[in-house]
Amino acid sequence: MKSILKPGIHWLAIFIPLAFALAWIPALHNELALFGSSLLGMMVVSAWIGDATEQLAKRIGPTWGGMLNAAFGNLPELIFGLIAIGKGLGPLVKAAWTGAVISNLLVVIGASMIAGGLRHGTLKFHVERANDASTSMLIAAVAVFLPSIYAQARGFTHGQMASDFVEDISLWISALLLTAYVAGIIRTVLVSKEEDAARRLENTDQPTPAEVDADAWPVNLAAGLLGVASFLIALLSDFVSDSVDSVKSGLGWSDLFIGVIVIALIGNMAALFSAVKMAKKNQMDLSFEIGMSAGAQISLLVVPVLVIASRWLGHPVDAQFSFPEVASIFGTILITTQIAQDGRSNWLNGVQMLILYAMIAVMFFYLPG
Numbered sequence: 001m002k003s004i005l006k007p008g009i010h011w012l013a014i015f016i017p018l019a020f021a022l023a024w025i026p027a028l029h030n031e032l033a034l035f036g037s038s039l040l041g042m043m044v045v046s047a048w049i050g051d052a053t054e055q056l057a058k059r060i061g062p063t064w065g066g067m068l069n070a071a072f073g074n075l076p077e078l079i080f081g082l083i084a085i086g087k088g089l090g091p092l093v094k095a096a097w098t099g100a101v102i103s104n105l106l107v108v109i110g111a112s113m114i115a116g117g118l119r120h121g122t123l124k125f126h127v128e129r130a131n132d133a134s135t136s137m138l139i140a141a142v143a144v145f146l147p148s149i150y151a152q153a154r155g156f157t158h159g160q161m162a163s164d165f166v167e168d169i170s171l172w173i174s175a176l177l178l179t180a181y182v183a184g185i186i187r188t189v190l191v192s193k194e195e196d197a198a199r200r201l202e203n204t205d206q207p208t209p210a211e212v213d214a215d216a217w218p219v220n221l222a223a224g225l226l227g228v229a230s231f232l233i234a235l236l237s238d239f240v241s242d243s244v245d246s247v248k249s250g251l252g253w254s255d256l257f258i259g260v261i262v263i264a265l266i267g268n269m270a271a272l273f274s275a276v277k278m279a280k281k282n283q284m285d286l287s288f289e290i291g292m293s294a295g296a297q298i299s300l301l302v303v304p305v306l307v308i309a310s311r312w313l314g315h316p317v318d319a320q321f322s323f324p325e326v327a328s329i330f331g332t333i334l335i336t337t338q339i340a341q342d343g344r345s346n347w348l349n350g351v352q353m354l355i356l357y358a359m360i361a362v363m364f365f366y367l368p369g
Contacts, residue, residue, distance in 0.1 A: 008273070009043065009044055009047050009269065009270060009273055010044060010047070012040050012041070012043055012044040013041075013044050015037045015038075015040040015041040015044070016041040016044070016045070016232065016236070018037045018041075019034060019037040019038045019041045019236060019239055020235075022034040022037055023038075023239050023242075031243040031246030031247065031250070032243070032246065032247060032250055032251070034239055034242075034243045035239075035240060035243040035244070035246070035247050038236045038237075038239040038240045038243070039236075039240060039262070039263065039266045040266070041232070041236050042076060042080075042233060042236045042237070042240070042266065042267065043266050043267070043269045043270065044270075045076070045229045045232045045233050045236065046076045046229075046233070046267060046269075046270045047269075047270035047273070048225055048228075048229040049072060049075055049076060049226060049229045049230070049233070050270050050271075050274070051225070052072075052217075052222045052223070052225040052226040052229065053072045053222075053226065055216050055217040055221075055222040056219065056222045056223065056226070058216035058217075059216050059219055059222075072226065074294065074297050074298060074301060074302050075230060075233070076233050076237075076267060077096070077097075077100060077267060077298065077302050078302055078305065078306070079230065079233045079234050079237055080093075080096070080233070080237040080240070080241075080263075080267075081093045081096070081097075081302065081306040082306065082309060082313070083234060083237045083238055083241055084096075084237065084240075084241045085306060085309070085310050085313050085315050085317055086313045086314075086315065087241045087242075088315050089241055089244065089255075090310070090315055090316075090317040091255045091256075091259075092244060092255045092258060092259045092263075093259070093306065093317065094259070094317065094321060094325075095255055095256045095258070095259025095260045095263075095264075095325070096259040096260070096263045096264050096267075097259075097298060097299075097302065097303050097306075098259070098260050098264075098321065098325040098328065098329060099259055099260035099261060099263065099264025099265065100264045100267065100268065100294075100295070100298045100302075101137070101140075101295045101298050101299060101329055101332065102260065102264070102328055102329065102332045102357065102360060103264045103265050103268045103357070104268055104271065104291045104292075104294040104295035104298070105137075105291055105292070105295050105332050105333065105336045105353075106332055106335075106336075106353045106354065106356055106357040106360075107265065107268065107272060107353075107354065107357055108268060108271050108272050108275045108287075108290060108291035108294070109275070109287065109288060109291035109292070109336065109350075109353060110349075110350040110351075110352075110353030110354045110357065111272060111275070111276055111350060111354065112275040112276050112278070112279035112284065112287035112288070112290075112291070112350070113279065113284070113287075113345045113346065113347060113349050113350030113353070114347045114350035114351060114354070115276045115279045115280050115350075116279030116280060116282060116284050116287065116347075117345065117346040117347030117348070117349075117350060118347050119280055119282075120282045121346065122344055122345070122346050123279065123282070123284035123344065123345045123346065124284065124285075124343055124344055125284045125285040125287075125288045125340075125343055125344075125345070126285055126343065127340070127341070127342070127343035130288060130292065130340035130341075130343070131340070131341075132184075133289075133292035133293065133295075133296055134292070134333065134336065134337040134340060136180065136184065136296045136299070136300060137292070137295060137296055137299060137333045137336075137337075138333055138337070139177075139180060140177060140296070140299030140300055140303075141299075141326075141329050141330050141333050143173045143176075143177055143299075143319065144299075144303075144319055144320075144321050144325075144326060144329065145321075145326050145330075146169065146173060146319075147166045147169050147170055147173070147318060147319050147320040148320050148321065148323075148326065150165065150166065150169055151165075151166055151320065166318045166319075166320050167316050167318045169318075169319075170307050170317075170318040170319035170320065171307065171308060171311075173304075173319055174303070174304035174305075174307040174308050174319065175304070175308070177299070177300050177303070177304045178300070178301070178304045178305070180300055181297075181300035181301050181304075184296075184300070240263070244258065253365075254364075254367065254368065256322070256324070256325075256364050256367055257364045257365050257367070260325070260328075260360075260361075260364050261361050261364055261365070268294070271290055271291070271294050274290055275287040275290040275291055278290070284345065288340070292336075303319065307319055324363060324364065324367060328360045328363075328364075331356065331360075332356070332360075335352070335353065335356060336353070339352075339353070
């Protein structure tokens with residue numbers, strides 16, 4: 001209760017009932033207000049999902065808890081993607097994928113470097129973990145570029161034949177990306193077991209898991225919150241999907257700008273707050289892992305699952321992205337890899353990452369739909 005009453009992201013919960021009122025009460029209905037309220041409501045509900053999975057992880061241990069966080073960490077993006085694809089909003093969903101990767105790397109990590117660097121000077125983090133995450137991101141970046149390369153190489157970019165070939169290639173790529181994701185999970189489990197065994201050998205007086213996790217929520221409470229939050233995310237995602245056309249016509253925004261910048265940035269606010277809080281405590285390892293892991297999960301889990309699921313939803317979505325999207329992803333991964341290669345960062349690195357994000361945002365704002 002203290003954490004809820006403390007000023008922060010939880011105060012945005014007021015927008016959840018406001019969104020329902022705007023959607024269901026005809027006298028109050030306003031598409032632009034509904035879009036904004038629903039996005040802000042999704043922000044706080046995403047934070048609730050993160051809290052619930054974190055508490056469940058305390059109960060089941062670090063290894064399985066890490067797998068649980070990996071499975072449910074991007075649940076809001078999965079639910080929004082499924083609903084939006086079902087409504088035929090494939091381009092918006094693909095733009096949101098691009099934006100999620102870019103904002104997780106540039107905004108989440110960049111803001112953390114600024115917050116931690118201004119307080120502690122030079123920040124340090126594990127180079128090996130950063131390199132592993134960077135490799136996963138580079139593989140995903142190459143994967144999203146391959147369908148476009150194929151279409152250009154065969155000399156067709158339009159028509160049913162091009163669409164069929166690109167969709168088939170996208171399915172194969174999605175299956176292979178999921179394989180890479182599963183391999184990463186297996187390695188994480190094996191490494192965690194080795195580290196746990198080493199700690200037990202070094203310190204036989206280590207507290208038992210029950211003592212360490214005594215402050216964790218009851219399982220029923222955490223699971224119940226996770227279920228309620230998932231249901232709310234689904235309803236709010238439906239509101240956002242229904243109001244997108246009015247936002248485009250009323251504000252003149254394109255699918256690319258709404259997906260890459262607006263929806264993606266709002267969806268990553270919970271991760272941003274968590275990462276900045278860790279950086280202020282001089283725990284840049286955790287901040288870097290939050291941003292990199294979230295970006296990798298979008299590329300290796302969310303995108304493949306939605307590409308495959310779109311076939312059954314009746315609105316097939318491929319993994320072919322526009323040149324501005326591909327260039328933005330590659331540039332983002334390159335600068336993140338460059339900064340992470342020595343395991344050190346400072347506030348200037350964070351400023352550079354945010355400036356790159358601002359330049360990308362300007363490009364997508366002026367880019368025609």
